[in-house]
Amino acid sequence: MASGAMQEEQVKLLGIWVSPFVKRVEWALKFKGVEYEYVEEDLINKSSLLLTSNPVHQKVPVLLHNGNPIVESLVIIEYIDENWKQNPMLPQDPHERAKARFWANFIEQKITEATRTALLTEGEQQEKAVKELKEAMEVLEGEAAAKLNDKTLFFGGKNGLGYVDIVLGWICNWVEVIEEVGGFKVLDPQKQPHIHKWMANFVEVPLIKPTLLPKEKMVVYFQMVRQAVLGLAAKK
Amino acid sequence: MATSDVKLLGAWPSPFALRVHIALNIKSIDYECLEENLLAKSQLLLQSNPVHKKIPVLIHHDKPICESLAIVQYIDEAWSSAPSILPSDPYDRAVARFWAAYIDDKWFPWLNGVANAQGAEAKKAALDQVREGLVVLEEAFGKCSKGKDFFSGDRIGYVDIALGCFLRWVYVAEKRNDVKLLVEDKMPGLAAWANKFCEDGAVKDVMPDKDELLEFANMILEARAKLNASSNN
Numbered sequence: 233m234a235s236g237a238m239q240e241e242q243v244k245l246l247g248i249w250v251s252p253f254v255k256r257v258e259w260a261l262k263f264k265g266v267e268y269e270y271v272e273e274d275l276i277n278k279s280s281l282l283l284t285s286n287p288v289h290q291k292v293p294v295l296l297h298n299g300n301p302i303v304e305s306l307v308i309i310e311y312i313d314e315n316w317k318q319n320p321m322l323p324q325d326p327h328e329r330a331k332a333r334f335w336a337n338f339i340e341q342k343i344t345e346a347t348r349t350a351l352l353t354e355g356e357q358q359e360k361a362v363k364e365l366k367e368a369m370e371v372l373e374g375e376a377a378a379k380l381n382d383k384t385l386f387f388g389g390k391n392g393l394g395y396v397d398i399v400l401g402w403i404c405n406w407v408e409v410i411e412e413v414g415g416f417k418v419l420d421p422q423k424q425p426h427i428h429k430w431m432a433n434f435v436e437v438p439l440i441k442p443t444l445l446p447k448e449k450m451v452v453y454f455q456m457v458r459q460a461v462l463g464l465a466a467k468k
Numbered sequence: 469m470a471t472s473d474v475k476l477l478g479a480w481p482s483p484f485a486l487r488v489h490i491a492l493n494i495k496s497i498d499y500e501c502l503e504e505n506l507l508a509k510s511q512l513l514l515q516s517n518p519v520h521k522k523i524p525v526l527i528h529h530d531k532p533i534c535e536s537l538a539i540v541q542y543i544d545e546a547w548s549s550a551p552s553i554l555p556s557d558p559y560d561r562a563v564a565r566f567w568a569a570y571i572d573d574k575w576f577p578w579l580n581g582v583a584n585a586q587g588a589e590a591k592k593a594a595l596d597q598v599r600e601g602l603v604v605l606e607e608a609f610g611k612c613s614k615g616k617d618f619f620s621g622d623r624i625g626y627v628d629i630a631l632g633c634f635l636r637w638v639y640v641a642e643k644r645n646d647v648k649l650l651v652e653d654k655m656p657g658l659a660a661w662a663n664k665f666c667e668d669g670a671v672k673d674v675m676p677d678k679d680e681l682l683e684f685a686n687m688i689l690e691a692r693a694k695l696n697a698s699s700n701n
Contacts, residue, residue, distance in 0.1 A: 288570065288604060300559055307565045314558040326545040327531050333538040338519060371519055 243268040244296040246282050248275060250453050252344075252402030253305040254293040255443065259398050260309045262439045264316045306336055309398060321388070321395040335375065335387070336399040342368035343403070350418075351410045351454060352461045362416045369424055372400075376426035385433045393437060397430075404431045405445055413454040474499040475527040477513050479506055480676055481684050483633035484536040485524040490629050491543040493670035494551055537568055540629060554626045567608050567619070568630040575601040579634060582641050583689055591645060598641070598649055605631065606655040613657070617664050624668050632665040636676050640685045 245261065245268050247254030261268050273282055273292050285294045285301035295302045295311070302311045313321045322329050346368060349361035379387060388394020411417055421428045434440060476492065476499055478485030492499050504513055504523050516525045516532035526533045526542065533542045544553040554561050578597045585594040612619040612627060619627035638649050652659040666675055 297559070302559070302562045302566075304566055304569050307562050307569060310565065311558055311562040314561060326542050327528070327533065329545065330533040330538045330542040333541065334533075334535050337535050337538065 241266075242296070242298050244271060245269070246271050246273050246279075246285065246294040246296070247292045248273055250445065250450060251292055252406050255402060255405075256305050256398055257293045257295060257308050257312070258443060259401060259440065260312045260321065262443075263321060263393060263398065264312055264319055266312065266316055306340065306399065309395065313395070320391075321393075321398060323389070323394070332387075332395045335396045338368075338371070339396070339400050343372065343400075347407060347410055350414050350416060351458055353465075354462060358414065358416065362418060365418050369418060369427065373424045373427050376424075376430055380426055380430060386430070397434060401434055401440065403427075404435050405447075405450070409447055409450040409454055412451055413458055473529060475502055476500070477502050477504050477510070477516065477525040477527070478523050479504050481681055482523060483637055486633040486674060486676070487536045487629050488524045488526060488539050488543070489674040490624070490633070490670050491540045491553055493674065494553060494624065495543060495547045495549075497543070497547060537572065537630065540626065544626075551623055552625075553620075553629070555620065563612065564620075564626045567605075567612070567627045570604070570608075571627075571630045571634075575605065575631075576634065579637060579641060582645065595641070595645060595647055595649065598638075599651065599654075602650060602655055602658060606658050609657045609661060613661070618661065624665060624670060628661075628665055632662075632671065635662055635666060636678060636681045637685075639678050640682050643682055644685065644689070 243261070243266055245254070245257060247257070247270065249272060258270070271279075271281075273279060275292070278290060281296075282292065282294060283290055285296060286292075286303045289303065291303070293303070293305055293308060295308045297311075297315070302308050309321065322332055343365065346361045346365040350358055350365060353361060376387075379389075384390070386393050387396035387400070407419055411419065419428075435444060474492070474497055476485070476488055478488065478501060480503065489501075502510070502512070504510060506523070509521060512527075513523065513525060514521055516527060517523075517534045520534065522534075524534075524536055524539060526539045528542075528546065533539050540553060554564055575598070578594065578601055582591065582594040582598060585591045608627075609619060613621065616622055618624050619631075624632070635650075641647075642649050650659055650662060665671060
């Protein structure tokens with residue numbers, strides 16, 4: 233819990249229930265034991281608070297700390313880590329921190345982006361994204377095989393969950409859903425045994441388990457998104 | 469610190485490697501610069517960055533650090549004495565990281581997109597987008613600098629490095645397309661900042677020469693165009 237605060241800390245998170253970027257920030261806040269108010273945004277009728285807090289991107293998540301906005305999920309998570317010192321998410325050693333940031337960046341550039349593209353495209357474009365996603369998962373599997381074992385379940389190492397786990401965690405809930413909606417397959421327990429073991433452990437973590445979303449509801453949502461985007465693309 | 473303790477695998481035209489040069493200079497760190505031939509990558513590079521096989525890579529005490537902004541943060545943290553590259557306040561750090569992310573995720577791909585745009589209309593659209601991004605960054609500069617010379621205030625810092633490394637490539641895009649991108653009357657803050665940045669002690673000796681870079685860019689872009697033309701036949 234935030235201790236010794238001179239004034240009452242006001243922490244507000246603007247999000248939507250189905251965003252993996254918002255979910256990461258929630259996990260980071262819960263990991264730190266920071267109390268916050270969650271506000272569900274309507275992305276079709278964006279609130280003036282959202283628009284003034286994130287004028288550049290007009291997206292969620294937005295963290296408001298005592299009225300000050302912080303945006304972009306990875307930036308928010310590092311802010312949370314640096315502002316609330318208990319339960320560090322990033323390692324202390326600068327070289328280990330650099331490696332954690334490297335992997336967070338890899339996940340974002342190669343896995344998150346490719347998944348988004350695979351959701352929103354079809355045909356050759358989608359095939360290319362799925363191929364990139366498979367290659368990225370192979371690389372990640374290599375890192376998981378090197379880092380994780382029966383004693384070290386998470387990328388955070390001896391301390392359990394860490395920054396990389398929180399950044400990667402969305403794959404547990406979202407990839408299966410997007411595979412179903414997009415009509416492709418990337419997850420393969422035979423080819424990615426270490427990633428699958430990590431996912432099985434991640435979803436059992438007490439702070440994570442209650443936050444997992446119902447798959448059916450997510451499928452309906454992402455089907456709608458995919459149809460809307462492909463419909464728009466077809467009109468061009 | 470022994471020179472061989474710190475090695476930078478880079479390439480002189482690379483704006484990402486330039487970021488690391490500048491960060492090392494800010495901290496007055498002695499380092500060995502190893503110029504990579506990107507058509508014939510060294511064993512050291514392939515071993516140090518097996519995931520991406522890209523420069524820059526910083527090697528410190530034989531341990532590699534990859535990804536330019538991760539390296540700059542590493543330099544700031546491993547050599548923690550002044551001058552600092554990121555501010556100390558967590559909120560100011562978040563603002564700096566936000567703008568660095570905007571530059572890398574939005575603005576640089578637009579700049580890169582200019583070279584890839586096919587046809588006059590696409591080129592114009594690409595150039596307009598770069599300029600629009602600079603207008604956003606002009607506003608950011610106003611807010612972050614608070615009237616001082618740099619995004620970080622009195623001395624160059626994280627966002628200055630993140631954006632400043634591209635100034636020569638902006639020049640290249642301007643010359644190749646016969647346009648102005650960094651338009652002084654639309655972006656007076658950035659125009660003044662650009663001059664000061666290039667003159668800074670940590671920057672001026674490592675910034676590539678304008679005309680050399682233009683020659684280099686012309687050469688690779690023309691080679692790429694020929695390759696595309698022949699593969700389309």
